[in-house]
Amino acid sequence: MTQRVVLACDKCGRETPGTAKHILALDGREREIDLCADDLKPVTRLLEKARPANGRAGKPAGRQEGANGLSAEERKAVRQWAAANPVQVNGKPWQAASTGKIPAVVVWAYQEAKR
Numbered sequence: 035m036t037q038r039v040v041l042a043c044d045k046c047g048r049e050t051p052g053t054a055k056h057i058l059a060l061d062g063r064e065r066e067i068d069l070c071a072d073d074l075k076p077v078t079r080l081l082e083k084a085r086p087a088n089g090r091a092g093k094p095a096g097r098q099e100g101a102n103g104l105s106a107e108e109r110k111a112v113r114q115w116a117a118a119n120p121v122q123v124n125g126k127p128w129q130a131a132s133t134g135k136i137p138a139v140v141v142w143a144y145q146e147a148k149r
């Protein structure tokens with residue numbers, strides 16, 4: 035036996051089946067609001083309109099980092115770690131002193147070791 039609780043819409047006050055609790059967040063402030071399907075529509079439309087047309091919503095601005103998403107200090111730390119802890123890349127020991135891109139597997143091994 036299920037007991038259904040019908041919520042009253044905070045906007046129109048009707049107790050319509052399908053009225054549900056929604057959390058709206060704006061500028062870091064959250065608000066819980068119970069809305070029936072009819073009153074939810076304009077909110078949904080507003081959110082659709084607010085989405086930038088170029089589809090780049092929510093993506094953070096480019097970060098100034100090298101390959102692998104590591105900072106210069108982190109790359110140095112990975113090389114130092116790899117010098118003391120030999121890592122094999124494609125079956126061959128990776129030369130920590132080598133310049134160039136640090137293979138992802140080395141970064142992964144370093145991160146695992148630091149856990």
Ligand SMILES: [Zn+2]
Binds near residue numbers: 043
């Ligand atoms: Zn309503």
